[in-house]
Amino acid sequence: MSTVLMLENISKSFRDDHRNRHTVLSGVSLRLDAGEIVWLHGDSGSGKSTVLNIAGLLSTPDAGSVWVDGRDLTRAAPKIAARTRAGRIGMVFQSSNLLPELTALENVLLAARERPSRDQLLHELDRFGLTAVADRKAKKLSGGQQQRVAFCRAVFNRPAVLLADEPTSGLDPTNTELVLEALRSSAANGCGVLVASHDQIFEQVAHRELPMSEVLIEQV
Ligand SMILES: Nc1ncnc2c1ncn2[C@@H]1O[C@H](COP(=O)(O)OP(=O)(O)OP(=O)(O)O)[C@@H](O)[C@H]1O
Numbered sequence: 001m002s003t004v005l006m007l008e009n010i011s012k013s014f015r016d017d018h019r020n021r022h023t024v025l026s027g028v029s030l031r032l033d034a035g036e037i038v039w040l041h042g043d044s045g046s047g048k049s050t051v052l053n054i055a056g057l058l059s060t061p062d063a064g065s066v067w068v069d070g071r072d073l074t075r076a077a078p079k080i081a082a083r084t085r086a087g088r089i090g091m092v093f094q095s096s097n098l099l100p101e102l103t104a105l106e107n108v109l110l111a112a113r114e115r116p117s118r119d120q121l122l123h124e125l126d127r128f129g130l131t132a133v134a135d136r137k138a139k140k141l142s143g144g145q146q147q148r149v150a151f152c153r154a155v156f157n158r159p160a161v162l163l164a165d166e167p168t169s170g171l172d173p174t175n176t177e178l179v180l181e182a183l184r185s186s187a188a189n190g191c192g193v194l195v196a197s198h199d200q201i202f203e204q205v206a207h208r209e210l211p212m213s214e215v216l217i218e219q220v
């Protein structure tokens with residue numbers, strides 16, 4: 001299987017309000033292959049979202065390199081990073097990040113690379129149990145519905161890499177199962193899935209689990 005994402009020796013620190021630097025990641029390496037689901041877990045504040053943001057080219061590491069689909073994009077120009085994200089990476093954020101004034105369907109449409117038909121969009125929304133709310137504005141959707149729209153948007157373009165940050169938080173068992181099924185089918189179609197979550201349920205779908213304490217020493 002080909003490697004779709006590689007982080008090599010990543011370090012990242014942030015300044016706090018007193019301008020003191022805090023190291024969040026130090027020497028983090030991980031590899032994600034096509035078709036693989038890797039479950040990243042660890043305590044709150046251990047750096048899971050920071051890893052996903054760096055992998056999704058939304059944040060630049062202080063040191064180390066980020067490879068997506070065989071390309072070193074560590075210091076890619078914003079335009080290249082945006083194009084890679086749009087074409088090759090799907091992201092589900094810890095907060096759903098939908099545009100509140102647009103409907104569920106319009107939020108998915110906005111992320112689509114090629115202009116899909118309404119039927120195609122409805123078909124995709126249906127996979128997540130969202131047909132009935134397709135034309136409802138995002139701000140009027142429940143938290144769980146918003147999360148499923150965000151998930152639908154992330155997988156619509158069949159990305160090479162799917163980065164999902166706590167994608168089931170706030171979902172009931174039925175909707176959690178829909179998301180797990182979507183992760184399975186993304187991976188079955190060759191997508192590499194990196195999911196960060198506290199939820200033990202990912203044990204059911206993960207091919208590999210990666211405690212944050214171990215990404216510090218994993219060899220690539
Ligand atoms: N932009 C930022 N500026 C300053 N500190 C940050 C920033 N982003 C993250 N941090 C800090 O980095 C650490 C790791 O945060 P991160 O969000 O990656 O943790 P997490 O493992 O995803 O936690 P959770 O399980 O609560 O989502 C935290 O201490 C956080 O306060």
Ligand SMILES: [Mg+2]
Pocket residue numbers: 048049050094165
């Ligand atoms: Mg987080």
